[in-house]
Amino acid sequence: MKSLALALAAAVLPFAGRAQSTAHTPTWTDGIACIVYSHCTNCHNPGGIAPFSLLTYNDAFQNRQSIGASVAAFSMPPFPPTEQPKKFAHANTLTAHERAELIDWVSNFAPLGDANAIPPIPSISSGPGLSQPDVQRRVPNYTVNTTQDLYRVFVLPLNNLTDKYIQSIEVVPSNRSIVHHALIFQDTSALPLQLDANDPGPGYTAFGGTGSSTSTLITGYVPGQGVFEFPSGFGSKVLANSNLLVQIHYPGYVSNQVDSTEIRIKYANGTVRNVTTSPVLNHIQNLVNGPLVIPANQVKTFKAVRTVPMNLTLTALMPHMHLLGKSFKAGLVHNGDSTQLVNIPEWDFHWQGFYTYKSPIFLPQGSSVWAEVTYDNTTANWNNPHSPPQTVTAGEGTGDEMLLLYMNLSAYFPGDTLLNFDPSLHWEHDSASCVNYQIVTLELNSTSADVRWSPPEQRLYSGERGEFVLSDALGRVVSDGIWTEPSLYVPGLNPGVYLVRWSHRTARFVVTH
Ligand code: HEC
Structure with a gap:
C-alpha cells in the first residue's frame, strides 16, 4: 500500500x-x-x-x-x-x-x-446558550490589571443539598476579549474560601491548579466553546455542598478591564453514568524516569506508565503541562497491541482543553496507559519563564512544571465502544446557505402532547441561535422559532404527523465534501 x-x-x-x-x-x-x-x-x-x-x-x-x-x-x-x-x-x-x-x-x-x-452574516451574541439552567452563579466584578498572564481562582458555592450529576455546563465571560481559558473544579473543603479570604479582591491567584489538594476537575473551557455537554447518558457527579472553583486565565498586558464570568449548569434528570475526571497519569506516581527535574539548557523527555486496574471506558482526555512543554503523546497498550490516545506535536499552554472521543475507548483491566512528554528548557523555547534558563522541578507555579493526563472515565459496559458521540452523523450540510439541518418526523398520538427533542450530542457556539420550522403533513408551517440548547418545548399540538426541520449556521464539524 x-x-x-x-x-x-x-x-x-x-x-x-x-x-x-x-x-x-x-x-x-x-x-x-x-x-x-x-x-x-x-x-x-x-x-x-x-x-x-x-x-x-x-x-x-x-x-x-x-x-x-x-x-x-x-x-x-x-x-x-x-x-x-x-x-x-x-x-x-x-x-x-x-x-x-x-x-x-x-x-x-x-x-x-x-x-x-453573499451568505448572511451569522448573528453572534455574548448571551448564554443554556436558557434554563438549574444553577447560575456569577463571579463578582473583577478588575484585571496585569502585565503577566494571570490565573485567578473564584469560589462559587453551589448550595446543593444532595449529590447531583452535571449534564451541561456553560462558561459565559462578561468580557470575552480577556478570558483566555478556564478550568472548573469542585471542592468540598473550606480551604479555597480561606485562600480567597487571604487574598484581597474577589478570588485568589493560583497558577497550575487551585491550591487545594481536594479539588477535582469537572471540565475546561476554551473561547467560542459554548455549552459543554457530557455525552448523553453520562454526567459529572458533584457532591452535596460543593463549591465550584473557576480558574480563569487572563492574558498579560490587560489594564483596567472588568470581567464577571457566569457559570450555568444543567443537572441530569435522575441517575446517569458517572464520569470521573482525574489525572490518571501524573508526575508524582507514574514517571518511569522521574523525578520531574528539567535541567537548565536541556530538552528532556519523560515517560509515564500505569496499569489499568479494572475495565474502564474512556470518553475524553486532557493533557496538562506548563510553559516548558514541547510535545505530549499518549497511548494504550493491550496484549502487545498499541493504540494512540492523543498526540500533540506542538504543545501550546494557552490552547489546552478536553478532547471528547467520537467513540469511547475501552481500557481493559491489565492494559497500560502511557505518556511520552518532552520539555524544552533552553532559550529556544520562547515561553521559557526563566531567563536565563534555570533547573525546573515539579510544582504549581508559573516557573514550575507538571505532567498530567486527565481522563474522563466510567465503569465499562459491553458495547460502550459502539456508542457514537459524533454530531456530524446527524446533520446534513447545505453549503449554498451555509446551514446544517436535520429533518425529524414526529408522530403525536394525544392532543396534550408537547414536543421535546434532543439533537444527538449537539453543541452550539456561545451566542449562536439555531432555527426550527415545524410543519404538518400537508407542509403547512405550524410553528417556527429559535433554539439555543438541545431541547425544545412546543405545547398543545393536535395529534398527527409533523415534520421538524432543525438548522443551525456555524457548525465546525459538518462540512463534508
Ligand atoms: C478558539 C478561537 C479561535 C478560532 C476558532 C480561530 N481563531 Fe484565529 N486567533 C485566535 C486568537 C486568540 C488569536 C491571537 C493569537 C493567539 O492567541 O494565538 C488568533 C489569531 C489569528 C490570526 C493572526 C495570525 C496568527 O496566527 O496569530 C489569523 C490570521 C487567524 N487567527 C485566522 C483564523 C482563521 C482563518 C480561523 C478559522 C479557519 C481562525 N483564526 C479560528 C482565536 C481563534
Whole structure:
C-alpha cells in the first residue's frame, strides 16, 4: 500500500503546486464565507477573544495574507491534537479541502464573487446558550490589571443539598476579549474560601491548579466553546455542598478591564453514568524516569506508565503541562497491541482543553496507559519563564512544571465502544446557505402532547441561535422559532404527523465534501 501511495504521489508531483488545489477558484460568496463562519467567527467576531473580526468580506480581505499563512501552518483554527484519523467529536479542524480552498482563495487575490448571493452574516451574541439552567452563579466584578498572564481562582458555592450529576455546563465571560481559558473544579473543603479570604479582591491567584489538594476537575473551557455537554447518558457527579472553583486565565498586558464570568449548569434528570475526571497519569506516581527535574539548557523527555486496574471506558482526555512543554503523546497498550490516545506535536499552554472521543475507548483491566512528554528548557523555547534558563522541578507555579493526563472515565459496559458521540452523523450540510439541518418526523398520538427533542450530542457556539420550522403533513408551517440548547418545548399540538426541520449556521464539524 505504502509503495503504491508513494508511486501515485510521484506521478502527481510534476503537477505540484496545484496538487492540493481545487477545481474552481473559490470566492467569498461561493465557499469561503461558509468555511470562515463554520470555523473562525466563533472567536473572530467583534468583542471575541481573537484580535480581529472575520464576519465580513472586508474583514477577511484585509487579513487575507495572514489567514493564508496561519491555515497553511495549521496554527488556525487552534486545535493542538493531530487528527489522523479524525477521532475527536467537536474538533474544530479544517478538512484538507477547506484548507486548500482558503489557500487558493488567498493566492487568487481573495475574490468576492457574486455580490448578490453573499451568505448572511451569522448573528453572534455574548448571551448564554443554556436558557434554563438549574444553577447560575456569577463571579463578582473583577478588575484585571496585569502585565503577566494571570490565573485567578473564584469560589462559587453551589448550595446543593444532595449529590447531583452535571449534564451541561456553560462558561459565559462578561468580557470575552480577556478570558483566555478556564478550568472548573469542585471542592468540598473550606480551604479555597480561606485562600480567597487571604487574598484581597474577589478570588485568589493560583497558577497550575487551585491550591487545594481536594479539588477535582469537572471540565475546561476554551473561547467560542459554548455549552459543554457530557455525552448523553453520562454526567459529572458533584457532591452535596460543593463549591465550584473557576480558574480563569487572563492574558498579560490587560489594564483596567472588568470581567464577571457566569457559570450555568444543567443537572441530569435522575441517575446517569458517572464520569470521573482525574489525572490518571501524573508526575508524582507514574514517571518511569522521574523525578520531574528539567535541567537548565536541556530538552528532556519523560515517560509515564500505569496499569489499568479494572475495565474502564474512556470518553475524553486532557493533557496538562506548563510553559516548558514541547510535545505530549499518549497511548494504550493491550496484549502487545498499541493504540494512540492523543498526540500533540506542538504543545501550546494557552490552547489546552478536553478532547471528547467520537467513540469511547475501552481500557481493559491489565492494559497500560502511557505518556511520552518532552520539555524544552533552553532559550529556544520562547515561553521559557526563566531567563536565563534555570533547573525546573515539579510544582504549581508559573516557573514550575507538571505532567498530567486527565481522563474522563466510567465503569465499562459491553458495547460502550459502539456508542457514537459524533454530531456530524446527524446533520446534513447545505453549503449554498451555509446551514446544517436535520429533518425529524414526529408522530403525536394525544392532543396534550408537547414536543421535546434532543439533537444527538449537539453543541452550539456561545451566542449562536439555531432555527426550527415545524410543519404538518400537508407542509403547512405550524410553528417556527429559535433554539439555543438541545431541547425544545412546543405545547398543545393536535395529534398527527409533523415534520421538524432543525438548522443551525456555524457548525465546525459538518462540512463534508
Ligand atoms: C478558539 C478561537 C479561535 C478560532 C476558532 C480561530 N481563531 Fe484565529 N486567533 C485566535 C486568537 C486568540 C488569536 C491571537 C493569537 C493567539 O492567541 O494565538 C488568533 C489569531 C489569528 C490570526 C493572526 C495570525 C496568527 O496566527 O496569530 C489569523 C490570521 C487567524 N487567527 C485566522 C483564523 C482563521 C482563518 C480561523 C478559522 C479557519 C481562525 N483564526 C479560528 C482565536 C481563534
